[in-house]
Amino acid sequence: MSWDAWALLAINAMCVAVIVWAAWGFRQESRNSRLLRIALTTGEYLVIPVGPQRGAGWVHRGQHRGWV
Template sequence: MSWDTWALLSILSLCVAVICWSAWGFYRDSHPGGDDRFLRLTYLDGSKYVEVPASGGIGRRHRAQHRAT
């Protein structure tokens, strides 16, 4: 293959990768309940969000174990 063909294939594959990545991002934004591993906190103006890893103990009480003496 010539150099021009490799360049065209690499540009085409980059475009396809960006389109797939964008589609996946739009899908995740439109279905917010799909990933429970992260807590999504939206900024006040609604422009961006921060994903915080959710701990496994949300809503549980932690009690220290007491030994009988």
């Protein structure tokens, strides 16, 4: 392979690594944080406390007593 191909592979590998690193960081921050931070146009953040998280599709149901 020519040096052009190696350079292109190295650039692609770095781009993929940065994307994966950023996604992992955002995922960890969203799982560990109990605050929702929304960026404002002024450069500041609007901070909103987040309640307890439930799994997708979670529905509260009363105690099941069977058919009457």
